[in-house]
Amino acid sequence: MPDWSSRLEELAGRSGVPGAVLGIWADGEQLVAPYGVLNRATGLEVTADSVFQVGSITKIWTATLITQLVAEGKLSLDDTVVGLLPEAPIDARITVRHLLTHQSGLDGDVFTDTGRGDDCLERYVGLLGKVDQLFDPGTAYSYCNAGFVVLGRLIEVLDKRSWDDALRVRLSERLGLEHTMTLPEEAILHRSALGHTADGVPVKTWNLPRSIGPAGLITQSAGDLLTFARLHLDQYAEMRAPQVPFPGGAEGVEAIGTAWRLYDWSGRKLFGHDGETVGQLAFLRIDPEARLAVCLLTNSVNAPALFEQLVSEVFTDYVGVAAPPRPEPIEGGAAGDDHVGVYERAGVRLEVERRGSRLVMTYRVTGDRLAVAEDPVVEYELYPTAPDDGNHFVTRSAPGQPWVPLTFTPAYLFTSGRVTPRRTG
The missing domain is CATH 2.40.128 (Lipocalin)
Structure with a gap:
């Protein structure tokens, strides 16, 4: 087996990534390899149990909570949102499935800060009447953070506790996770990463507003993320059923499941998701046939190059495939004015x-x-x-x-x- 710790160190240094953790779970065997520093201003080193923000990988946790509530008969994926949440000022045709698959048409990158109270999601949803509807529900795909905040509010109403508490009780505690959290006052009790710019400068803001929680506010260790990945190797297979084609097929994504991205890497069917917050990027890929899960947590916007090289090498070593090549520019190509x-x-x-x-x-x-x-x-x-x-x-x-x-x-x-x-x- 290759020395993945040394390879991480080499490639992270080459990419200008100050700190990272590579996690590999392969059918019962687990490796967690830390590298670098959590914050260049303090020099605190990364350890295996250090916690990073996983950004939009949080959406899979929120979708898992919805899937649990569906199994309990508290809603169905084809229920309209306003039927469950009458006060939501959104298009009455939007269903739970539309939110989970980014087909709602809501203008999605709404980062309104509605405070630190437990009512922050309720207040956020109440403001969505001011948000544009980009297309009719179910007619197109457009990535939508706002839709997952609405799902988080649905969880609160149906489960009768805050989204943060529902996630902790229904998932973190049941899985025995000790390095997974949603609030900064919890993260500060751990060795927590800070994001960095492309020039390696520590960012000035640690995280996003609490109102964005269900779309992207989990902070956790690589080991805890791998435990969550194993849950999805053993359960919730219905979440990997294709729901909508992914336009363009970038990075090998061929379809969207129930929040999962579904990949085709040279004929191997993977599922996974990425996440990005303020200078922190996280990646997760899972091969159900090989029972292989690989995650990479980083504290730099330079992480994409590191991820594509390193994780391609890991998958090539374990299952003989790498990430598909991305489109590249043609030589001598010129562009007209149609798109100005x-x-x-x-x-x-x-x-x-x-x-x-x-x-x-x-x-x-x-x-x-x-x-x-x-x-x-x-x-x-x-x-x-x-x-x-x-x-x-x-x-x-x-x-x-x-x-x-x-x-x-x-x-x-x-x-x-x-x-x-x-x-x-």
Whole structure:
């Protein structure tokens, strides 16, 4: 077996990631390999039981709680949300299934801070009447954090306790997890990571508002995340049933299950999810046939390059497959002016302009997201990937980082799993 600790150290150093933990569970055998420091300002080293924010991997925990409530007969996936939660000011056609599969049409990146009280989710949902409906429910896919806050509020109403308490009682305590938490006052009792920018500078904000909890606020160790992955190897197989195709198939994602992303890696069917908060990125991939679960927790926005190389090597060693190659720019590709304009959704304004033979996209954080944005304005060069198409492009945050696809239509720009409507141009 390769020395994964040494390989993590080599690749993390090359990628500029200050701290990380690699976790591997392979049919009964577990490895947890720590690397680096939790915070460059303090120099505190990463240990196997250090805790990192896992971001949107939290959505799988929330979806698991919903699945438990379905099994208990407290709701069905095709119930309308307003039928269960009449006070929710959202489209009456949206169902629980739409929320779980990002098909609700709600403008999803709403990061409104509604306080630290146990009523924060209730107050957040009450404000959704001000949020745009991007498309009719069930007609498209667009990644939606707001929808998972609504699911968290449904859990509170049906389970008669806060989302945080429901998660602790129904999952953390039953699984015997001692390094999984949702609140900063709990995380501070552990060796907790802080995010870092691309330049390796510690971020100024530790976490997102409590109101975003069900969409992305779990902090935990790699060992605890692997225990949760094992739960899904043994139970809840229905959550891996494909619900909706994933547009574009980036990173090998071919469909969305009940919150899970479903991957095809050279014929092997995996499931998993990623997460990102303020300078912390987490990744989880699971091969049910091989009974293999791999996670990588990091404290740097430079983590994508580390993940793709390291986890591909792990899967190649165990099952003989690597992550599929990403689309790359074509040589000499030029772009027309059809896509020049402004695209906007909650929290983000994308301005596409021509500079010479290239399109350049200026990414501007707006609204409530400004409170947690380390780099509120970033420019990206767009590179065509299909010479006879003109609608498909890629970009990346820095040399050496993975290419990220973008697709233009007359009505919107689709990237990072999100629909961003065209406003001008």
